[in-house]
Amino acid sequence: MVHKFENSSSINHCDYDHKNGRMTICFKSGGTYEYECDQSCYEALKAAASPGKHFHANIKPHYTGKKI
Numbered sequence: 015m016v017h018k019f020e021n022s023s024s025i026n027h028c029d030y031d032h033k034n035g036r037m038t039i040c041f042k043s044g045g046t047y048e049y050e051c052d053q054s055c056y057e058a059l060k061a062a063a064s065p066g067k068h069f070h071a072n073i074k075p076h077y078t079g080k081k082i
Contacts, residue, residue, distance in 0.1 A: 017060050024066035030056040038082070039069070047079035 018027045026040045030053060037056045040046045049055075055073065062068035 019065050022065040025069060028056065028059060039073075039079075046082050048082050049073060049077040049079050051077055 016027050016029045019025045022042075024042055026042045028037060028039045030037050032053065035050055035052065037049045037051050037059070038046060039049065039059075051073070055077070059065055059068055059073065
C-alpha cells in the first residue's frame with residue numbers, strides 16, 4: 015500500500031513490496047528509487063517526524079538505491 019507524505023518537503027510517497035523485500039521511494043524532485051530492505055525500515059520511514067531527515071540518516075548511508 016502506498017504511503018503519501020503530506021508533511022515532507024523531499025519525499026512524495028513510498029511503498030513496500032513484501033514479496034521481494036523492496037521499498038520504493040518517490041522523491042518530490044522527480045526521481046524514484048528502489049531499496050532492498052526489511053519491512054521495519056519501511057515502517058520507520060513512515061513513522062518518522064521528518065521523513066527526509068530519516069532517509070538521509072538511516073536509509074541512504076546503509077542501503078544502495080537503484081533508480082527505476
